[in-house]
Amino acid sequence: MVSENETIRRHEQDAFDSTHSQEERNEHGQFATPYDLARAMAEDLQSRVPSDSHVLEPSCGTGSFISALSALSDSFTITGVEKDSSLSETAQRLWANDSCNIVNADFFDYASSESEQFDAIISNPPYSRHHHLSQSEKRFYSQLAVSFSGVSLSGLAGLHAYFLLVGTGMLKTGGIGSWLIPSELFSVNYGEPIRKFLTQKVTLERIHFFDPENLQFDDALVTSCVTVIKREKPGDGARAVFTYGDFRSPRKTISIPLRELAALPKWQHLENYEERENHSGRVLGDYFKAKRGIATGGNSFFIKTRDEWHNEGIADEWLSPILPAPRSFHLSEVTSDASGWPQESDIALLNIPRTASYANLPTPVRKYLDGCPEKIRGSYILRHRSPWYSIGNTKSAPIVCTYMSRSDSTPFRFIRNKSDATITNAYLGLYPQTSMSEEELDSMCNMLNNIPSDVLINGGREYGGGLKKLEPRELMSLPLTSSPS
Missing domain, CATH: 3.90.220.20 (DNA methylase specificity domains)
Incomplete structure (x- = not known):
């Protein structure tokens, strides 16, 4: 059973979606996380962090993740950041209390001035494509990404890539980030610096790939994945878990050493990695x-x-x-x-x-x-x-x-x-x-x-x-x- 505030949130989200065109929402990457998925991701995050963790939601919208976290525990302290004033207003009205602070700000402005580090991040960052970003925005985001992660991104990177790098840099050592992002990040050329970052600078704990026919968002033409990162350098025997299908009950789970994963140019189709047959070595x-x-x-x-x-x-x-x-x-x-x-x-x-x-x-x-x-x-x-x-x-x-x-x-x-x-x-x-x-x-x-x-x-x-x-x-x-x- 969902809370009364969650019911109101869904109504407010539907109202927002109905008054903003598909083109507007594509440009700004405004696709709200379905509550069932937010709840599943929140449960997974809860299993990985202390019960009294301070959790950052850097693009909270109306607060789907905040709703899910609040339903799981009243021990979390939550900070939600949202650039859109109408969405921020809704989140403020529904969730703001002594343990939840809603900030109406651009996340990158917030990150550049916020000194506090967080125990965890949970986020569905905006899926804005690079051509919707101005050159001045790209320069600002790129400078922050380098400052927070040491990673320089191609100009073809979408907004979600900058969110992931800057957000990870706001975690405490050992902190956990759970990100709902486009799965193409793990196949396209502009994602190569991030793949290197995930195998060398931090510990990639899990990537869950949804099946292609399950878009997660009815009106966003991207396949999605959940990426779980721990902010600490990987140990010698570190392995990443790849899961497929349903997030709570995957139809397949494989484990790949990060050293092997680092050598692979694409991570989007590794379901049969452990059973791969040797070929002639020729391509x-x-x-x-x-x-x-x-x-x-x-x-x-x-x-x-x-x-x-x-x-x-x-x-x-x-x-x-x-x-x-x-x-x-x-x-x-x-x-x-x-x-x-x-x-x-x-x-x-x-x-x-x-x-x-x-x-x-x-x-x-x-x-x-x-x-x-x-x-x-x-x-x-x-x-x-x-x-x-x-x-x-x-x-x-x-x-x-x-x-x-x-x-x-x-x-x-x-x-x-x-x-x-x-x-x-x-x-x-x-x-x-x-x-x-x-x-x-x-x-x-x-x-x-x-x-x-x-x-x-x-x-x-x-x-x-x-x-x-x-x-x-x-x-x-x-x-x-x-x-x-």
Whole structure:
């Protein structure tokens, strides 16, 4: 049973959410923690800290964590910090008393002037993306992060990363921090300094990954994890516990020595870490380079069927074959006619060489270019491309990878391309490091399509709603069970 104040808090939270647009809440990262999860995290924190701990909630909102802590014990002393005045007002009205102080302030301003250290932190920091932060804010947050943790973050880091580093620096030695943060922090490049911090400067006690279909927040498209940190340097035998599924009753628990964890570039998919089989030691990058397909700046303008181009009066001289979008193309092999065009597709790209003078182009081509819609003509890519109508290099790739998917059984497909067709940036192209025969390329493509789905998924990253993605560097790191024959 929840308290009367908790019932009021939920009503106030719903009212706040209904009067603020999705765009506003995304910009400010204002997604309240569901009470059941707040309660589970509070119970876990309670098991790790003294009963009379002073707990900091650095972004308390209406007070979901404060409500959960108060329901568990009246021995905690709580300080809640909230920047938004209306949310702070609600928290003040519901929770402020002799053992709970609500501060209406920006957390970073508060941290820069507060000298007290805390026994514990529990937080769902704002999930604001880096492009919502001004350059002056980034400089201020970055200076504080270095001051409190010694860690310098990339400009691509979101607000939650700064919260974690500064907040951890406000803990007493041996203090515990429990953080609800986006799980992508443990796969993306900008998270590397934090992963190093968690294995070398503090002790990573537990990371709990929720299943991708369980977003925790109905309206935030991120998968979440709970990260529990102790502010003390790790001992020689320190291990981190990784749990999966339900926070209270995980479906799987594994323990990884921090020294081994520190050597792993990604932590988001380690469920089968203890059962991993040895492979040949070779990775795809030993044989190939990966490149994104071309960004036309306006597929609807630059890509049509050959018949449609011919109806415009534009001859094949100004066209190149290109593969259809992955969602409408499901073949595993593309064969070629005598001229290099795919036999399975008649999609073509308007491919005007950069050396071709506009004045010397055929009349139908110039007429078509003159009719380019302003929305496309004014796009970033076309405004910064010279000449705007020339796509540039369109070299075909002998193996093509679909690098985004929501499928668990076939997350990424590898297509053997035996034609001259190029690809858009909806694909990744694989180009051999050294000369390969057609038979070797066939063998390699077959090998790639036989990589277990869990290995492919674990090699990439996963977002809210089960979206899986494999970036070029991640693709190059895929392990191979054997060498191409």
